Amino acid sequence: MHVSRLSLADFRSYADAAFTLGDGFVLLTGENGAGKTNALEAVSLLSPGRGLRGASLGEMARKGGTGGFAVAADLRASTDGEGEIRVGTGTLAGAPERRQVRINGAPASANSLSEWLSVLWLTPAMDRLFVDTASARRRFLDRLVLALRPGHATHAARYEAAMRARNKLLAENAADPDWLTALEARMAEHGAALAEARQATVDALSSRLAEAPEGPFARAAIALEGGEVPDLAAALAADRARDAAAGRTLVGPHRTDLAVTHVGKSQPAALCSTGEQKALLIGIILAHADLVADATARRPILLLDEVAAHLDPVRRGALFERLAGKGQVWMTGTEPALFEGIGAATRIALGG
Numbered sequence: 001m002h003v004s005r006l007s008l009a010d011f012r013s014y015a016d017a018a019f020t021l022g023d024g025f026v027l028l029t030g031e032n033g034a035g036k037t038n039a040l041e042a043v044s045l046l047s048p049g050r051g052l053r054g055a056s057l058g059e060m061a062r063k064g065g066t067g068g069f070a071v072a073a074d075l076r077a078s079t080d081g082e083g084e085i086r087v088g089t090g091t092l093a094g095a096p097e098r099r100q101v102r103i104n105g106a107p108a109s110a111n112s113l114s115e116w117l118s119v120l121w122l123t124p125a126m127d128r129l130f131v132d133t134a135s136a137r138r139r140f141l142d143r144l145v146l147a148l149r150p151g152h153a154t155h156a157a158r159y160e161a162a163m164r165a166r167n168k169l170l171a172e173n174a175a176d177p178d179w180l181t182a183l184e185a186r187m188a189e190h191g192a193a194l195a196e197a198r199q200a201t202v203d204a205l206s207s208r209l210a211e212a213p214e215g216p217f218a219r220a221a222i223a224l225e226g227g228e229v230p231d232l233a234a235a236l237a238a239d240r241a242r243d244a245a246a247g248r249t250l251v252g253p254h255r256t257d258l259a260v261t262h263v264g265k266s267q268p269a270a271l272c273s274t275g276e277q278k279a280l281l282i283g284i285i286l287a288h289a290d291l292v293a294d295a296t297a298r299r300p301i302l303l304l305d306e307v308a309a310h311l312d313p314v315r316r317g318a319l320f321e322r323l324a325g326k327g328q329v330w331m332t333g334t335e336p337a338l339f340e341g342i343g344a345a346t347r348i349a350l351g352g
């Protein structure tokens with residue numbers, strides 16, 4: 001699937017805009033503040049979650065606009081150009097924090113978007129991923145999982161909802177034990193599905209990474225760390241008093257971290273240089289995109305914000321080569337010269 005047309009209304013800096021796009025590279029160029037990242041953020045909203053900035057919906061509505069916003073996209077199967085699907089998301093002026101999703105005109109859940117397309121991104125904010133919190137790495141991991149297992153978002157949402165309800169009950173002193181047991185059973189059920197899908201993804205991605213060429217992007221070794229509990233329902237039942245005192249649930253798959261090592265240096269990613277960390281991330285994303293394409297027969301859409309500017313010309317050339325002919329890849333840069341030699345592409349100059 002690729003986005004063949006993207007329309008934006010009152011989204012961030014865009015009052016009203018539409019772009020016609022081909023499969024393959026989409027190159028957005030323009031000066032700082034021209035709206036490049038905003039366009040990528042709009043595409044990232046064609047998947048479940050809060051998009052590539054992790055922003056609230058209220059922030060996305062254009063200042064001075066109607067109060068709501070709309071992002072609409074036509075999706076076309078990459079090969080035959082048939083079976084176009086229209087997806088849209090946004091908010092209404094009267095309910096600026098309530099996300100609406102439509103698929104072919106019918107209301108749908110945000111989670112159901114992942115049945116149609118996968119969107120993965122790399123942004124400058126992710127340069128800190130390996131020194132960031134475990135929850136940031138877990139979100140990154142879950143996006144990788146989602147591309148392989150569309151049901152992952154639903155399990156995550158149900159696990160979180162049951163955990164929130166349990167935490168709330170525990171905060172009230174006279175919690176009903178039967179109700180707690182029911183919520184803990186739900187957490188155990190969806191938690192097991194989360195853990196299984198994450199482990200399967202890490203295993204599949206590890207084999208891919210092991211086969212990846214030695215250069216020019218650093219090879220990563222990845223593993224899950226923490227969050228494993230053999231009998232979660234029993235552990236939660238035993239931990240009620242401790243969790244009540246802590247005001248949160250202390251064990252479970254919501255505590256899992258993604259451990260990443262730089263294989264060549266036998267060093268944890270957090271101790272690597274900024275450039276090495278970026279190379280590790282790019283290597284992971286490239287391996288994952290290939291894995292998803294093989295496993296689902298559907299290439300993910302890649303959003304690479306300001307990636308070209310951070311690479312030396314050799315690495316940049318290698319990146320373009322590895323991504324050529326591999327589905328829709330959006331890239332931003334302040335200068336068209338960054339994309340010299342890339343060949344066929346949809347080129348969009350913003351601003352000015």
Ligand SMILES: Nc1ncnc2c1ncn2[C@@H]1O[C@H](COP(=O)(O)OP(=O)(O)OP(=O)(O)O)[C@@H](O)[C@H]1O
Nearest residue numbers: 012013032033034035036037038059060061062063
């Ligand atoms: N809700 C909003 N309403 C109106 N304008 C907004 C809103 N949110 C962000 N903007 C503006 O959108 C503009 C473009 O931002 P964007 O991040 O897309 O720029 P960019 O082209 O990626 O720039 P850079 O090269 O600096 O990364 C900024 O000037 C920002 O202030």
